[in-house]
Amino acid sequence: MTKAKPQTDTVRPLPASSVETWDFEADVVVVGYGIAGVCAAIEAARAGASVLILERTGGWGGAAALAGGFIYLGGGTALQKSLGFDDTVENMTTFLTAALGPGVDTAKIADYCAGSVEHFDWLVDCGVPFKESFWGEPGWEPPHDEGLMYSGGENSAPFLDLAKPAPRGHIPQLADKKIGQRSGGYMLMKPLADTVASLPIDVEYDTRLRRLIVEDDRVIGVLATHFGTPVAVRAKRGVVLATGSFAYDTAMVERYTPKLSGRPGAAIEEHDGIGIRVAQALGAELAHMDASEVAIFGDPQMMARGILVNGRGQRYIPEDTYPGRIGQATLLDNDNQAFLVIDETSLEEALATESATPFFRFPPKWVAESVAELEAEMGLPEQTLQTTIATYNRHAASGSDPVLGKKAEWVRPISTPLACFDLRGFTAGFTLGGLATDLDSRVLHVTGEPIPGLFAAGRATSGLCAGGYVSGASLGDGSFYGRRAGRAAAANNAV
Numbered sequence: 001m002t003k004a005k006p007q008t009d010t011v012r013p014l015p016a017s018s019v020e021t022w023d024f025e026a027d028v029v030v031v032g033y034g035i036a037g038v039c040a041a042i043e044a045a046r047a048g049a050s051v052l053i054l055e056r057t058g059g060w061g062g063a064a065a066l067a068g069g070f071i072y073l074g075g076g077t078a079l080q081k082s083l084g085f086d087d088t089v090e091n092m093t094t095f096l097t098a099a100l101g102p103g104v105d106t107a108k109i110a111d112y113c114a115g116s117v118e119h120f121d122w123l124v125d126c127g128v129p130f131k132e133s134f135w136g137e138p139g140w141e142p143p144h145d146e147g148l149m150y151s152g153g154e155n156s157a158p159f160l161d162l163a164k165p166a167p168r169g170h171i172p173q174l175a176d177k178k179i180g181q182r183s184g185g186y187m188l189m190k191p192l193a194d195t196v197a198s199l200p201i202d203v204e205y206d207t208r209l210r211r212l213i214v215e216d217d218r219v220i221g222v223l224a225t226h227f228g229t230p231v232a233v234r235a236k237r238g239v240v241l242a243t244g245s246f247a248y249d250t251a252m253v254e255r256y257t258p259k260l261s262g263r264p265g266a267a268i269e270e271h272d273g274i275g276i277r278v279a280q281a282l283g284a285e286l287a288h289m290d291a292s293e294v295a296i297f298g299d300p301q302m303m304a305r306g307i308l309v310n311g312r313g314q315r316y317i318p319e320d321t322y323p324g325r326i327g328q329a330t331l332l333d334n335d336n337q338a339f340l341v342i343d344e345t346s347l348e349e350a351l352a353t354e355s356a357t358p359f360f361r362f363p364p365k366w367v368a369e370s371v372a373e374l375e376a377e378m379g380l381p382e383q384t385l386q387t388t389i390a391t392y393n394r395h396a397a398s399g400s401d402p403v404l405g406k407k408a409e410w411v412r413p414i415s416t417p418l419a420c421f422d423l424r425g426f427t428a429g430f431t432l433g434g435l436a437t438d439l440d441s442r443v444l445h446v447t448g449e450p451i452p453g454l455f456a457a458g459r460a461t462s463g464l465c466a467g468g469y470v471s472g473a474s475l476g477d478g479s480f481y482g483r484r485a486g487r488a489a490a491a492n493n494a495v
Helices: 035-046 078-082 089-099 106-114 116-125 184-197 250-256 274-280 300-305 323-333 344-351 371-378 384-396 473-491
Strands: 024-031 051-054 201-204 207-215 218-226 229-241 292-296 307-309 339-343 366-368 418-422 427-431 442-444 450-456
Touching (some): 024 473, 035 184, 035 229, 035 473, 089 106, 106 116, 106 473, 207 229, 207 274, 229 274, 229 473, 307 384, 323 427, 344 418, 371 418, 450 473
Parallel strands (some): 229 450
């Protein structure tokens, strides 16, 4: 074992001179067995490196296995083409640059878009199944096993006029989904885990990262604990951090993303920021630590047919957009205040549609025979909601929404009787910021130079997203740059 039981209650790097015996050794050590880790391990092994995965839980999967499974890909994937959708790398790049900002890493977006088609093919070659079927209705995800869907507001304002809309939400095929338990994310992870099992890759479960081990200025391993016992793991070529976000570290959330503080975490409890903190202790640069994705517990079919107003009775976002954008706008820009106003006819139409999230179809809080009555029951200042609806209806009569740009197919005057759903506080989120990395997934020091021997991918890093979000960005850049991290680590000079 290691000398004198080295401390595990600190994230400061451990000098290699303190290690008496290495308990495990591999060319590439991957910390975390979620989407970024599994892809890193596969590519490192295929590049000829010996690989060891350290996973803190008792099995593979991480947050990815519980996710809806969207992988944001485009530029003309085989699935897009088979379903009749034209897309280009330039078109995808234009959209993502606008949707994921401000402050996006334009080089990383360009790199990701240029490699998107090849990445889709790689996933398919690893056994990830995609059904040649398109789901074109509003929703958080397809209710069945359709393989393609709009998942980022590409076909809504303001992006509709910036880039030609194309659906890029690719979802692995899985029948009998159970949202939040076993959905498309499971069928993304399982074929990749099966690929790992077919390769000379070792896995140690119930092994938790504690510290990085360094020699001079290079990372040469990690100190972990296995059921509380310290173990030293040597990485001859590199360490890949694939440890997830900091959504469940209360102190980090309060420091960097305080509006998420106290909100339900749309992640897993193992996302405690440990990979970020051990790299910080080496001087790693961070990026976009204030960025977060936010889900709103509302039904997209209902939201598209109604209007969303804030605590002042004002509309604030086109209701037919990606619901994650609605969640961000609600929590981050409107004090977590949201009300969905919809008339009886539109509500009945919405409830007659299929939904992957029927649990968001709960009864309204208020019903009224007039807008004035509803406004009073909601406790809004007189004439606020009335003015909002009068303005909306004036333009909706001709099928337009010049205020926010909702598409004509969803624009119709709001009649009476009408109802209101109280969505105040109905949000949850996860963090998007993390370690700054380059295009080879090398972790960058605050000086801008790569930290020798240290790589990272997935939600432990600041990936494609700087502020905005699209469903599939996390699994997309996690898998894409996980692969890049594995290859780069395998190519690193051995110590």
